[in-house]
Amino acid sequence: MKTKADVIVKSSSTEERIKEAARKVFTQKGYAATRTRDIAEEAGLNLALLNYYFRSKEKLYDMIMIEAVQGFASRVIKIVNNEYTTFYEKTELMTENYMEFLIDHPGLPLFIINAMNDDPKKFFSKIGFKRPDSNVMIRQLVQILMEEEKKIHPINIMVNMMGMIVFPFLSAPIALKMGNVSKDEFIMVLEQRKKLIPVWIEAIIKSS
Amino acid sequence: MKTKADVIVKSSSTEERIKEAARKVFTQKGYAATRTRDIAEEAGLNLALLNYYFRSKEKLYDMIMIEAVQGFASRVIKIVNNEYTTFYEKTELMTENYMEFLIDHPGLPLFIINAMNDDPKKFFSKIGFKRPDSNVMIRQLVQILMEEEKKIHPINIMVNMMGMIVFPFLSAPIALKMGNVSKDEFIMVLEQRKKLIPVWIEAIIKSS
DNA sequence: GTCTATAACCTGATAGAC
DNA sequence: GTCTATCAGGTTATAGAC
Secondary structure (H helix, E strand, C coil), rough: CCCHHHHHHHCCHHHHHHHHHHHHHHHHHHHHHCHHHHHHHHHHHHHHHHHHHHHCHHHHHHHHHHHHHHHHHHHHHHCCCCCCCCCCHHHHHHHHHHHHHHHHHHHHHHHHHHHHHHHHHHHHHHHHCCCCCCCCHHHHHHHHHHHHHCCCHHHHHHHHHHHHHHHHCCCCHHHHHHCCCCCCHHHHHHHHHHHHHHHHHHHHHHHC | CCCHHHHHHHHHCHHHHHHHHHHHHHHHHHHHHHHHHHHHHHHHCCCHHHHHCCCCCCHHHHHHHHHHHHHHHHHHHHHHHHCCCHHHHHHHHHHHHHHHHHCCCCCHHHHHHHHCCCCCCCCHHHCCCEEEEEEHHHHHHHHHHCHHHHHHCCCHHHHHHHHHHHHHCCCCCHHHHHCCHHHHHHHHHHHHHHHHHHHHHHHHHHHH
């Protein structure tokens, strides 16, 4: 029988310690700039163990990257394909959900964007992404745009929503510098965004 | 006396050919992943020449990076600090100016964002960025927010504007894939954005 | 499973001929 | 200025002892 203590021990097993260190270093420095030695050191282990568990730097990276994307995607899929919420309810759910998540993982957006842009074809194949014919959220958006006789391309709305959520985490250094704000103040700015993004999306649609 | 032909020859001198190749490769793969050999090959030259002209990989990178940022910044500074245009005129000028520029240089945003996030302190010191006490555009924005009694932080407006302009170029692969659009169609989507971003910014301010 | 030592390879930079 | 050849150092991955 497994006790709770066993589970905790298991969850910080050597394998998991390596993955955790890899997540940290890869996210911070990107694939090319991280050395396997950095990861081993960060995990408090020896370099050879890394290859014992994961065979190669690339395989370890792939695993980290795929899990990062799936952690991201799993959140969105449930919200996006729910038939019982409206489009605007979905913007609220996505904003709330992602902003919370990203405040805890501020390096993830750039990590994923780099992985994606580095080699889009490989990226989408690795994460097993299949273009959906359509999803509920986009169908609802198209419906709204049609009813309100807006000619704007739905992509432009979706890009705005994702950008509003994600872009602050990409531009934080310059925003902090230009706005002359502290990190604590920046968190408050983000909290303000969380409430406003759904309002903004609606205003954008109405004004288009 | 220098003829026009001389100038053209001069502008594709060995030094300039190396820089052009470096721009292309660094922008595409980032600092760590590019090998000096890649740049030499791209320039149709051999590796030793690269060190003859630029002494090291890092010095070459710094030069490319600084010029990229300055090409970006020089455009904005003139617009942002003009006392004779309104805030909303500035949003139009910036959108128009940047979108055109980025359609021709779609890889630049990610290149600069990576350089900045990699080591913000070093980045700002290299490009010689000094925090301005304030700039005309932000002063005008603060004025508008005050008059309309909006409590929103001006950074959130500025981040939205920059994000609306830049984010499509970071998320192009996923936008193309999810929206099931071709590259030509995506250009049209961007053209549509160009007209709408200033309208959206105004709508965002009014709704905040 | 974990370690040390080392193999095999790659990369930035330079020496030296032309 | 431009090239080929090469060095010196670093990196991934593995062999082999424990």
